Amino acid sequence: MAECNVCGEDSNMPYTCNYCGRVHCKKHKLPENHNCPNIAETNTLGPELRREYQTVPSSSMSKLRDKRIWIAVAAILMGFLTVLLLL
Numbered sequence: 001m002a003e004c005n006v007c008g009e010d011s012n013m014p015y016t017c018n019y020c021g022r023v024h025c026k027k028h029k030l031p032e033n034h035n036c037p038n039i040a041e042t043n044t045l046g047p048e049l050r051r052e053y054q055t056v057p058s059s060s061m062s063k064l065r066d067k068r069i070w071i072a073v074a075a076i077l078m079g080f081l082t083v084l085l086l087l
Contacts, residue, residue: 006034 002014004025015029016022019038028034 004028 001010001012002023003010004014004027005022006024006028009025009027011025014023014025017024017029017031017034017036019031019041020034020036022034024034031039
């Protein structure tokens with residue numbers, strides 16, 4: 001068990017802040033809930049990681065979506081042609 005740095009509550013599942021290294025209970029685990037001195041770092045980390053680890057550029061996603069639409073249209077047309085040939 002560990003004691004929360006903010007409220008002093010003993011916790012079976014303590015959380016250690018990745019930014020300040022202090023131990024907190026479930027209620028104070030988020031940096032904004034324990035007045036983390038390094039909270040400025042938490043506000044910029046998300047967008048940087050999203051840019052750095054973005055696997056497919058949005059323009060490629062648009063092209064991929066267009067290809068999928070054409071494949072779906074082709075499959076529907078093939079289905080209609082098959083039905084017409086069977087009649």
